[in-house]
Amino acid sequence: MYKVLVVEFTRRSGMDTVTSLNWGSLGFTIENEAHTTDNALALLSSKSYQLVLINMVGMPEEGLALCSRIRAESRVPILLIGDGTNFQLARKAMYYQVSDYLPAPLCPDELSASLQLIRRKLDAARPVEREKQAVESAATDISVIDKVKEYVTEALSQNITLKEISNILHFNCSYLGQKFKYHENMTFNEYLLKQRMEKAKALLESTDLKVxxxxxxxxxxxxxxxxxxxxxxxxxxxxxxxKMMSITA
Structure with missing residues (x-):
């Protein structure tokens, strides 16, 4: 079910139709109601909604101001109910890229049709959103792994443990170890040993340092x-x- 925030500044035309509609059959559920701009914005910042329905009949400027505030932070679909005779108001609403503008008095069939269209768009966006989240998560993981490897390089002469690095990066040690193995195809300890041995080989080949x-x-x-x-x-x-390296050099 897609969660809906309903905003009505005053009890006006159209709300009886809204509340009497079978939202569940359309794939939506009214999660919360707000009666002021501040209340609506507070709810939007604290919870996740997939649709905001704003009844701005009688208070058009308040409704448009709320649209502006929402669009400054979110691309959540907005469904507006407004004065059916005010075409300038409808044009202003489109500026905020609302999903639909329905005139009052509200027709149940029009509301139902609008919600069906919005749902189809939400359904279509779901796979894209999941893929985007997966890409962002992978990018974050890679960034963290790079920090681990950078720390190893800089502190190779010291006593290094994954627990110490986890504390520095504010990660759970077990979680970080799993992520490291997933991205590097080896455990952290295997990686650490490889870095130490490869540097030792390089020093044996290129310097006169004692063993x-x-x-x-x-x-x-x-x-x-x-x-x-x-x-x-x-x-x-x-x-x-x-000796082998000096012979082949």
Missing amino acids: YEIANEVGYSEMDWFYKKFKSYTGVSANEYR
Whole structure:
């Protein structure tokens, strides 16, 4: 069901038709009613609606002002009920890209037809909106993952944990770990090990630093642990790797 906010500034023509209509059969439900501009805007900011129906018979300027305020923040469909003899008012309403303008006294068939058209447009927009949300979510995830990788690069010589990074980025550690694995096809610890070993290899190839100095550069204070990890990663010891690279250079 699409949720509707009904706004009527005063009890005027058309509201009996509105309230007596079988909204559910048309795919809508009247969620809330508002009687002032401030009340309507407060509801719109705190809840999600798929349609705003404004009865501005007798208070056209108030109704148009509300349309203007809504359009400044939202593209939610707006259905207006106004004076049927005031064509200038109808033209002004179109400026705010309202979905429809129905003249009072309100005809039930016209209201029903208008709602059916609005529903078809809402139905058609649903897949597009879901795709847009998915794209935005993916972009946000990628941005966060990039921040994690940037932190690893900058702090590679330090003791790095995903929990520490999660606290810095204000994320749940388990959630961030799942997102990282999804986007990088490896766990955070696997990524961290790869970055450390690849930097160690680069330092062994391009510098005269001693092995213990290189171990410190890539975050290992215990040499035995560094030797074990490096050999497991490359298949040879750090010294053997340096000799191999100097021969092939």
